[in-house]
Each structure stands twice: as C-alpha cells, then as structure tokens.
Amino acid sequence: MTPWAGYRGLSLVAASAGLLVLASLILLEAVEPPDAEVATSKLVLDRDGRLLRAFTLADGRWRLPVRLDEVDPRFLAMLLAFEDRRFYAHRGVDARALVRAAAQLISQGRRVSGGSTLSMQLVRLLQGHSTRSPGGKLDQILKALALERRLDKAAILTAYLALAPYGGNIEGVRAAAWAWFGKEPRHLTPAQAALLVALPQSPEARRPDRDPDAARRARDRVLDRALAAGVIDAQEAVAARREPIPNVRRPLPLLAPHVAQRAVAEQPERSVHRLSLDGVLQARLETLAAEHAAALGERGSVALLVADHRSGEVLARVGSVDLFDTGRSGFIDMTRAVRSPGSTLKPLIYGLAFELGLAHPESLIEDRPAGFAGYVPSNFDREFQGTVTVHGPPCRHRGGWFRSHWRRRSC
Numbered sequence: 001m002t003p004w005a006g007y008r009g010l011s012l013v014a015a016s017a018g019l020l021v022l023a024s025l026i027l028l029e030a031v032e033p034p035d036a037e038v039a040t041s042k043l044v045l046d047r048d049g050r051l052l053r054a055f056t057l058a059d060g061r062w063r064l065p066v067r068l069d070e071v072d073p074r075f076l077a078m079l080l081a082f083e084d085r086r087f088y089a090h091r092g093v094d095a096r097a098l099v100r101a102a103a104q105l106i107s108q109g110r111r112v113s114g115g116s117t118l119s120m121q122l123v124r125l126l127q128g129h130s131t132r133s134p135g136g137k138l139d140q141i142l143k144a145l146a147l148e149r150r151l152d153k154a155a156i157l158t159a160y161l162a163l164a165p166y167g168g169n170i171e172g173v174r175a176a177a178w179a180w181f182g183k184e185p186r187h188l189t190p191a192q193a194a195l196l197v198a199l200p201q202s203p204e205a206r207r208p209d210r211d212p213d214a215a216r217r218a219r220d221r222v223l224d225r226a227l228a229a230g231v232i233d234a235q236e237a238v239a240a241r242r243e244p245i246p247n248v249r250r251p252l253p254l255l256a257p258h259v260a261q262r263a264v265a266e267q268p269e270r271s272v273h274r275l276s277l278d279g280v281l282q283a284r285l286e287t288l289a290a291e292h293a294a295a296l297g298e299r300g301s302v303a304l305l306v307a308d309h310r311s312g313e314v315l316a317r318v319g320s321v322d323l324f325d326t327g328r329s330g331f332i333d334m335t336r337a338v339r340s341p342g343s344t345l346k347p348l349i350y351g352l353a354f355e356l357g358l359a360h361p362e363s364l365i366e367d368r369p370a371g372f373a374g375y376v377p378s379n380f381d382r383e384f385q386g387t388v389t390v391h392g393p394p395c396r397h398r399g400g401w402f403r404s405h406w407r408r409r410s411c
Helices: 003-030 073-083 095-108 120-128 132-151 155-161 175-183 190-202 214-227 234-242 257-268 279-294 343-356 395-397
Strands: 043-045 051-052 273-274 305-309 314-318 364-367 386-388
Touching: 003 305, 051 190, 073 120, 073 190, 073 214, 073 343, 120 132, 120 155, 120 257, 132 214, 155 175, 175 190, 190 214, 190 234, 257 273, 279 305
Parallel strands: 043 273
Antiparallel strands: 043 051, 305 314, 364 386
C-alpha cells in the first residue's frame, strides 16, 4: 500500500468519526428534556414562616416545596457522596460510573453499583416509567444530557429533592422529614439525614414502619460512605448508628385547620399562604381546648380566638377541638358560626345601666318568662329564678334573657 493510500484511509476514518460526532450532536440537540416544573402541595404558614398546614396534591400525594437553603447541608453532602460524587463535574452522565457499573455487572453477574447520576434519576422521576431496558437507559441518558443544557445544577438538585420517593404517598425530602421525624429538613441529625438519603433507592422495601431492619442496614451503608468521604467523623458515625429507626409515620402538621382551609379556598391560585397566627401559641391553645373539651362529654366542643388588642391581629384561632370529630361537629368553625350572643352582652348592658344610674349591684331585677311578638326566650337551663339581685350568682352566670324591671330600692 502506497503512503498516499494510507493517508487517504486515515482521512476517511477521521471524516467518518467527525460525521459521527456531528450526527450525535445533532441528535442531542433534537432531544427535548422532560418538563422539570414540579407541582407541589399548597402550604399555610404562620407569621414567622412555621408550617401550620399542608394540603395533598389532587392525587393524594404529599409533595412539599423545598429550597436548597432549607435543607441540612450535611444531608446534601451525604446525598452527593452516596449517589453522585461527580455531580458538579459531569454534564448529566458520569461515564466513569457507567463503565464501572457495567464492568461489575459482567464480572459478578449481578448489579453491584448503579451508574445513574442524579440528573438521570430526575429524568426517570419526571417521566414516571422504568429505564431498566437498554432502550430506556439510552433515552434516560440522552434526556439527562438535554436536561443539563436547560437547567443549572441547583435547579436539578432542587427538583430531585422535591420528587424523590419516600414510601406510600410521601415525595420529597421535606415531606419525608415531617412524616418520619416531625421536623423541617434543616434540623436533621446525621442518622436522620442518612436514612433520608437511603430510602429513595427502595422506598417501599425500606419503609421504616414496615421493615425497620432493612431501613437500618440501608442507613448504616450511607453512614459508612459519609464517614469515608469525610462528611462525618468517626464519633458522629458511632452515635448515628445507635440512633433508633422511627417505627411509625407521623401526620403532617394540622394547626388552625379551619382558617387554613378558608385561606386556600379564598385564594386557590397561591401556593403559599402566610397568616398572622403564632404557630407556637396556636399549638398550645389547641391542646388546651382539647383537654377542656374532654370534660364536656362526647358532643361538647371548645372554640378560642386570641387577638393582639393593640394591632387587632389574630394570633390564634381554634375553631373546634378536632376537625374530623363528627360527634362534636368538628368541621364547624365556631369562631365564625352565627349564634345567639347569650351572656356576652350582659356585662355591657349592666355597665351602661350603672353608668346611667339606672341600677347598681344590689338592684333587684325579675328573671321571669316574657314574650316579644311571639318570641319567648328562655334561660340555658330552661328555668327562671324570679326576683334576683344584679350581682348575685344567678345573674352573673345565667345565659338567658332577663326581663329587667329596675327597682330603686335596696335589699
């Protein structure tokens, strides 16, 4: 073969390679990434931003909005150390991780480690279908590359944190932190952070309330990786392994349910509603109301409203003791229900009478039946006391209508 023929062959190979690269680039440009806009639960917050109540999506899932600065930094470090160490270096696909995973699969005959990046996992979550087949994996890779061209790393990580599955109808790290630990994700311990890193890999098989041993093993593997990566030290790792696994799923906050529901109904287009309520005070008064309602029998209820007399802002509002207690008609917001004022006006009427000189505490009044154009009011106990003094216990505590004949005489 002449030198010219050799050069010609090399030129053909180079041209073919160039055409292949060009075709690949054109193919990548033609690939559309999945829509990364994630629908989230509507939130109702108190005056300081504390969560009062969240609402499920239309399909019943809990998926709370979350920002990166609302998550414990060590959780993020554990997540990257365990799932995608080169997250900030690759463009959606980690070639080294894919080669390693393929080599392990061939040499050991089973899947030892995954090669999917967080960007690839996000594509799978957004599309909602399996990517285990060769065609599915190729589609996932192409769309992960396309996704990285459209979004920055912070947006990709944020979307993943909102969509990651945590068992049942729980999605996203914020909903998971509330469901398994009863707290916001910024306050996680190392053990809690490690568990929330581990669960999305097998959210049903590792559910703490169903298989705590599987959850513990998965959590401890994350802790081992975090220790090796320098995210935690040896002392923290030992303490974290001793921390118990939660064995029950907690309900998400349900404070001020009546006013929260009304706020969402009045402005359904808003995703976050902030109220003037004080969440800490609201929780304390709801507990107090429930304790007092227990002494009223199965049908009695309690309502409370606390306002700042200087500004008029409502700081706490307890509409009933239990929204879901049908026996107590808990679905009724008694702070807004129209009803007879009862004895509420009595101090004002008596005060006006004292101010005008029509009565004093020892004045005698008549507590007797009376009719007004067909309306015959009665006392709460359906009884009448006859002649009583203004300051006497029957007058101070009875809740009915008093037909008062002021008498200018002392007792």
